[in-house]
Amino acid sequence: MERIRxxxxxxxxxxxxxxxxxRALKSFPVGNYSSIFVLTEGGLWKRxxxxxxxxxxxxxxxxxxxxxxxxxxxxxxxxxVASGLLSQGAxxxxxxIAMGGGVVGDLGGFVASTYMRGIDYVQVPTxxxxxxxxxxxxxTAVDVGAMKNLIGTFxxxxxxxAEPLVLASLGERTFRSGLYEVLKHAILAGPRFFAxxxxxxxxxxxxxxxxxxxxxxxxxxxxxxxxxxxxxxxNLRRVLNLGxxxxxxxxxxxxxxxxxxxxxxxxxxxxxxxxxxxxxxxxPAEENRMVRLIRRVGPLxxxxxxxxxxxxxxxxxxxxxxxxxxxxxxxxxIGKVRIVSDVPTEVVRAxxxxxxxxxxxxxxxx
Amino acid sequence: MERIRxxxxxxxxxxxxxxxxxRALKSFPVGNYSSIFVLTEGGLWKRxxxxxxxxxxxxxxxxxxxxxxxxxxxxxxxxxVASGLLSQGAxxxxxxIAMGGGVVGDLGGFVASTYMRGIDYVQVPTxxxxxxxxxxxxxTAVDVGAMKNLIGTFxxxxxxxAEPLVLASLGERTFRSGLYEVLKHAILAGPRFFAxxxxxxxxxxxxxxxxxxxxxxxxxxxxxxxxxxxxxxxNLRRVLNLGxxxxxxxxxxxxxxxxxxxxxxxxxxxxxxxxxxxxxxxxPAEENRMVRLIRRVGPLxxxxxxxxxxxxxxxxxxxxxxxxxxxxxxxxxIGKVRIVSDVPTEVVRAxxxxxxxxxxxxxxxx
Numbered sequence: 001m002e003r004i005r006x007x008x009x010x011x012x013x014x015x016x017x018x019x020x021x022x023r024a025l026k027s028f029p030v031g032n033y034s035s036i037f038v039l040t041e042g043g044l045w046k047r048x049x050x051x052x053x054x055x056x057x058x059x060x061x062x063x064x065x066x067x068x069x070x071x072x073x074x075x076x077x078x079x080x081v082a083s084g085l086l087s088q089g090a091x092x093x094x095x096x097i098a099m100g101g102g103v104v105g106d107l108g109g110f111v112a113s114t115y116m117r118g119i120d121y122v123q124v125p126t127x128x129x130x131x132x133x134x135x136x137x138x139x140t141a142v143d144v145g146a147m148k149n150l151i152g153t154f155x156x157x158x159x160x161x162a163e164p165l166v167l168a169s170l171g172e173r174t175f176r177s178g179l180y181e182v183l184k185h186a187i188l189a190g191p192r193f194f195a196x197x198x199x200x201x202x203x204x205x206x207x208x209x210x211x212x213x214x215x216x217x218x219x220x221x222x223x224x225x226x227x228x229x230x231x232x233x234x235n236l237r238r239v240l241n242l243g244x245x246x247x248x249x250x251x252x253x254x255x256x257x258x259x260x261x262x263x264x265x266x267x268x269x270x271x272x273x274x275x276x277x278x279x280x281x282x283x284p285a286e287e288n289r290m291v292r293l294i295r296r297v298g299p300l301x302x303x304x305x306x307x308x309x310x311x312x313x314x315x316x317x318x319x320x321x322x323x324x325x326x327x328x329x330x331x332x333x334i335g336k337v338r339i340v341s342d343v344p345t346e347v348v349r350a351x352x353x354x355x356x357x358x359x360x361x362x363x364x365x366x
Numbered sequence: 367m368e369r370i371r372x373x374x375x376x377x378x379x380x381x382x383x384x385x386x387x388x389r390a391l392k393s394f395p396v397g398n399y400s401s402i403f404v405l406t407e408g409g410l411w412k413r414x415x416x417x418x419x420x421x422x423x424x425x426x427x428x429x430x431x432x433x434x435x436x437x438x439x440x441x442x443x444x445x446x447v448a449s450g451l452l453s454q455g456a457x458x459x460x461x462x463i464a465m466g467g468g469v470v471g472d473l474g475g476f477v478a479s480t481y482m483r484g485i486d487y488v489q490v491p492t493x494x495x496x497x498x499x500x501x502x503x504x505x506t507a508v509d510v511g512a513m514k515n516l517i518g519t520f521x522x523x524x525x526x527x528a529e530p531l532v533l534a535s536l537g538e539r540t541f542r543s544g545l546y547e548v549l550k551h552a553i554l555a556g557p558r559f560f561a562x563x564x565x566x567x568x569x570x571x572x573x574x575x576x577x578x579x580x581x582x583x584x585x586x587x588x589x590x591x592x593x594x595x596x597x598x599x600x601n602l603r604r605v606l607n608l609g610x611x612x613x614x615x616x617x618x619x620x621x622x623x624x625x626x627x628x629x630x631x632x633x634x635x636x637x638x639x640x641x642x643x644x645x646x647x648x649x650p651a652e653e654n655r656m657v658r659l660i661r662r663v664g665p666l667x668x669x670x671x672x673x674x675x676x677x678x679x680x681x682x683x684x685x686x687x688x689x690x691x692x693x694x695x696x697x698x699x700i701g702k703v704r705i706v707s708d709v710p711t712e713v714v715r716a717x718x719x720x721x722x723x724x725x726x727x728x729x730x731x732x
Contacts, residue, residue, distance in 0.1 A: 075441040082510050082517055114480075114517045117505065139483065144448050151448055152483045153519065 002217040007228040008138060008156040015136055015160040015224055017217040019209055022124070022163050025056035033120070034093040037062040037085060039108045040100050044068075044126060047169055052099065052124070055163075061097065062088045066104070070256060073103050073142045075151065081111045092116045098157075101127035102134040102261070106149070109140030113155030123160040127170060128178020129262055131162035132185060132219035133240075137227035146252065154232060164209040164216055175206045176298045177262030182215065183294060184242050184269060185222035190335025193218055194293070201296055235327075239337050242329040243269035246352070249314035250303060258301045266294050267303060267355065269331075274351035275343055276330040286333050308352040312345065368583040373594040374504060374522040381502055381526040381590055383583040385575055388490070388529050391422035399486070400459040403428040403451060405474045406466050410434075410492060413535055418465065418490070422527075427463065428454045432470070436622060439469050439508045441517065447477045458482045464523075467493035468500040468627070472515070475506030479521035489526040493536060494544020495628055497528035498551060498585035499606075503593035512618065520598060530575040530582055541572045542664045543628030548581065549660060550608050550635060551588035556701025559584055560659070567662055605703050608695040609635035612718070615680035616669065624667045632660050633669060633721065635697075640717035641709055642696040652699050674718040678711065 001018035016024040030036060038045070038052075038061045045065065053059065064084040066072045085094070096119055098108025105123055112121035125135035141152030167175060179201070186193040196215070203211055223240065230236035247268030251259055259267070270291055276282035315326060328340045367384035382390040396402060404411070404418075404427045411431065419425065430450040432438045451460070462485055464474025471489055478487035491501035507518030533541060545567070552559040562581070569577055589606065596602035613634030617625055625633070636657055642648035681692060694706045 075445050078517065079441050079510050083513075086510070086513055086516060114519055116516065117507070117518045117520055141483070144445050144452070147449075147452055150452060150482065151444065151480045153480055154483055 001213075004217070004221055004224050006136065006156070006160075006224050009232075010156055011158075013156055013158050013160070015162065015220055017131065017162040017164075017220050018213040019163070019165060020055070021161045022052055022055040023057075024159070024161055025058065025122070028122070028159055030058070030095065032093075033095040034091055035062060035089060036095045036097065037064055037088065037090055038097045038099055039064045039066065039081060039111070040098075040104060041066060041068040044100055048099075048126070048166055051165075056161075058097075062090070064088075066107070068100075068103070070103055070143070073107050073148075075142055075144070077107060078111055078114070078142060081107070082115055085111075085115060090115070090119070092119060094119050095158075096121040097124055098122070099124040099126060101125070101130045105130050105135045106139075106141045106152070109138070109155055109157065110142055110152060112157075113140055113153040118155070120158045123157045125160065125162050126166045128167060128175060128216070129181045131164075131167075131216055132178070133181050133223050135160050135162070136220060136223045137237075148248065148252075162216060162220065164212045167206045167212065168209070170206050172206070173298075174260060177260035179204065179297050180243075180262035180266040180269070180294065182219045183297070184240075184265060185219040187269070187290060187331060187334055188226075188239055188242065188337065189218070189222045193222075194290075194334045198293055201293065235339055238327055238339055239329055241327075242331065242337060243267075243272055245315060245326060245328060246271040246311065246355075249311045250306070252314045253306050253310050263300050266297065266300055270294060271351055271355045272328060272330060274354045275328060275340075275347055276332065278347050278351055278354075279330065279340070279343065281330055281332050281338065281340075283333070286331075290331070290334065304356050306356070308349050308356065311352055312349060315348070367579075370583070370587055370590050372502065372522070372526075372590050375598075376522055377524075379522060379524050379526070381528065381586055383497065383528040383530075383586050384579040385529065385531060386421070387527045388418055388421040389423075390525070390527055391424065391488070394488070394525055396424070396461065398459075399461040400457055401428060401455060402461045402463065403430055403454065403456055404463045404465055405430045405432065405447060405477070406464075406470060407432060407434040410466055414465075414492070414532055417531075421529075424463075428456065430454075432473070434466075434469070436469055436509070439473050439514075441508055441510070443473060444477055444480070444508060447473070448481055451477075451481060456481070456485070458485060460485055461524075462487040463490055464488070464501075465490040465492060467491070467496045471496050471501045472505075472507045472518070475504070475521055475523065476508055476518060478523075479506055479519040484521070486524045489523045491526065491528050492532045494533060494541060494582070495547045497530075497533075497582055498544070499547050499589055501526050501528070502586060502589045503603075514614065528582060528586065530578045533572045533578065534575070536572050538572070539664075540626060543626035545570065545663050546609075546628035546632035546635070546660065548585045549663070550606075550631060551585040553635070553656060553697060553700055554592075554605055554608065554703065555584070555588045559588075560656075560700045564659055567659065601705055604693055604705055605695055607693075608697065608703060609633075609638055611681060611692060611694060612637040612677065612721075615677045616672070618680045619672055619676050629666050632663065632666055636660060637717055637721045638694060638696060640720045641694060641706075641713055642698065644713050644717055644720075645696065645706070645709065647696055647698050647704065647706075649699070652697075656697070656700065670722055672722070674715050674722065677718055678715060681714070 004015045042065045096112045123135035125131040138156030141149035144150040186197045243265040247264035250264045273287045370381045408431045462478045489501035491497040504522030507515035510516040552563045609631040613630035616630045639653045
C-alpha cells in the first residue's frame with residue numbers, strides 16, 4: 001500500500017493505492033463530520049458495500065444511489081443527489097464519499113463542490129481509469145447535452161482511496177480500457193515505467209491484484225506529480241490530454257456508443273503519434289514501440305468507417321481549445337512530450353487517414 | 367462615484383458605486399478576453415442595453431436572456447445558459463457580465479464559476495439589494511426545489527458596477543424592499559449611518575440618484591468590509607444574516623408569494639430584535655428606534671395569519687444551520703451584534719407572537 005501526497009492550492013491530500021487502501025479511512029478524521037454519505041451505484045454497493053464498511057470502519061453511512069452510465073453525469077442528477085442529501089439531513093459539515101468510476105467521481109466531486117457551497121469529499125475510485133487518473137486532481141464535471149464536462153469546478157478531494165481488490169468485478173473490456181490510460185501515464189513518465197509495462201502487460205488481469213497494485217501506484221504517481229505542479233491546467237497539466245483530442249472526437253463521432261473512453265484514448269494516442277511523425281518530431285522506431293504496446297492491450301473497436309472530415313469537424317469543439325486554437329500533445333520520445341498549437345489541418349487529416357488504414361500500413365508508409 | 371476595493375482570497379476587485387459606474391468598464395481590460403457575453407432579462411436589456419453599451423464602451427456583446435423571477439435560479443437554467451454560451455462560441459477566456467437583480471447575479475455567478483470550470487465575470491446589479499449586498503462577496507447559488515441556494519459556489523466577480531440611474535425603472539415596492547437591506551447595513555454599521563438613514567429615508571426615491579448614490583455606497587461598504595475580512599462565512603460574515611433566519615421562514619411559509627425578499631428581512635429583523643429584547647440583550651429604547659425606522663419604509667405585507675408553529679418548523683431547515691443548531695444574529699445595540707446559538711425555542715416562539723401582534727403592542731408589553 002502506497003501513500004502519495006498531492007500538493008494542491010487549497011490543501012494537501014493523500015492518494016492511497018494498493019490492497020487495504022480502504023482501511024486508510026480509519027486514520028481520516030471522520031469524527032469531525034456531522035454525517036457521512038456514500039454516493040455510488042446500486043450494483044456496486046451491493047457487491048462491495050459490506051466490504052467497504054468493514055474495511056473502512058464506517059457504520060451505516062447515508063446512501064445516495066444513482067444509475068450507472070454517462071447519462072448520470074448531468075445537472076438533473078446533481079439536483080437529484082442534492083435533494084437526496086438534503087432529505088437525509090446533510091449539512092455543511094457533512095462528508096461525501098464518491099464510490100465508483102469516472103461518472104460517480106466527476107458527479108460526486110461536482111456535488112461536493114456546490115452542495116451548500118462546498119462540503120468535503122473522499123474519492124473511492126473503482127475502475128482503473130478512476131484509480132490512476134480521474135479521481136486524482138480535483139477536476140469535477142457534468143455534461144450538458146452532447147458537450148462533455150461543460151460545467152464543472154476545480155475542487156480537490158480530502159482523500160483518494162484506490163483499492164485494486166474492487167477491480168476484480170470489472171468486465172474484461174472495461175479493465176483493458178483502463179490500461180490505455182495506464183499506458184498514457186507510462187509514455188509520459190519515461191522509459192523505465194514504459195519498459196515495465198512492456199514486461200508486465202500480458203499478466204495484468206483484474207484478479208491479479210499483487211502485480212496490479214504497484215503499477216497502479218506508479219501510474220497514479222504520474223498524475224499526482226503533474227497536478228501537484230499545475231492544478232489548473234496550464235501547459236503542464238495539458239500533457240495529460242495526450243490522446244484525448246482525437247479520442248474525444250472519436251467518441252463524439254460515434255455518440256459515445258462504440259468506444260469505451262480508454263479505447264478512444266488508445267486510438268487518439270496513436271493518432272497523435274502520427275501527427276508527431278508527420279511533423280518530423282517523433283522517430284519511427286519510437287512510434288512503433290509505443291504502437292506495439294498499445295496494440296497488445298487488446299482489440300480496439302474499428303475506426304475505418306469514420307470519415308476523417310467528420311472527426312476533423314469535431315476537433316475544434318474540444319473545450320481545451322482557447323478561441324478555436326487546438327493544443328496538441330505530441331510525444332517527441334517516450335517520456336518527453338511537447339505542446340504544439342499550430343498543427344496544419346492537412347497534417348491532422350493525413351494522420352487520421354494513416355490511422356484509419358492501420359498501423360502496419362502507416363509504419364510502411366513512413 | 368466611489369470605488370471600493372474588496373480583498374478576496376483569490377484576488378482583489380473593485381465595487382464601483384454611483385452615477386457613471388458603468389463607464390468604469392472602460393478601464394477594465396476587456397481586450398484580454400476572447401469574447402464578451404451579457405446575461406440579463408429581456409425587459410431590462412430593452413430598457414437599459416443601449417445606455418449600458420454606450421456608457422461602458424461595449425460593442426455588440428453576445429446576449430443570453432433569461433426569464434425574470436426566482437424560478438430562473440435553477441439548474442435547468444444553468445444548463446440553458448451554458449448551452450447558449452457554448453452555441454455562441456464562449457470559451458475559457460470569455461467574460462460574462464451578469465446584469466440584473468439578485469436572480470441574475472446569483473445565477474450568472476454560478477454559471478461563471480462552473481462554465482468550463484470557471485470564467486471571469488462582472489456584476490452589473492440593477493436593484494437596491496443587488497447593489498448593496500448580493501452582487502458583492504462572491505456567493506453564487508441556485509435553488510433546488512423549495513430549498514433556496516442549496517447549490518452554489520464562492521466565486522468572486524472581477525468587478526461590480528452599481529449604477530443608481532438604473533433604479534429609476536424599479537417599481538416603488540421593489541425599491542422599498544431594497545431599503546430594508548440598506549437599513550440592515552446601517553444597523554450593522556453603527557449610529558452615524560443609522561442617523562443618516564433616519565434623516566434621509568423619506569427623500570429616498572428611485573429617481574433621486576443624487577441623494578441615493580452616497581447612501582448606496584455607504585451600504586455597499588458595509589458588505590465589502592465584512593466579506594473582505596471573512597469571505598467564507600465564518601462568524602463575522604454571519605452578521606449579514608441579520609433578519610434572514612426568520613425572513614427566510616416567512617418567505618417559505620408563504621411560498622415566496624407574499625413578501626419581496628427585503629420585506630421578509632424587514633419582519634425578520636424586528637423578530638430578531640424581539641428575541642434580543644426577551645433575552646435581555648437589547649434595550650427597549652434601542653429596539654424602538656430601529657423598529658420605527660423599519661416601519662417608516664412603508665407598509666409590510668401582513669403576518670398575522672401565519673402560525674408561529676409553522677414558522678418555527680421552517681427555521682431548522684435554514685441551511686446556515688450546522689447540524690440543526692441555529693445561529694441567531696442578535697442586535698445588542700445599533701452597530702453591535704452578537705451571534706447566539708442557544709436561543710430556547712420558547713423565546714423564539716414568544717418573539718414570533720410579539721411580532722404577529724404588532725410592534726406597538728410588543729413595545730407596550732415590554
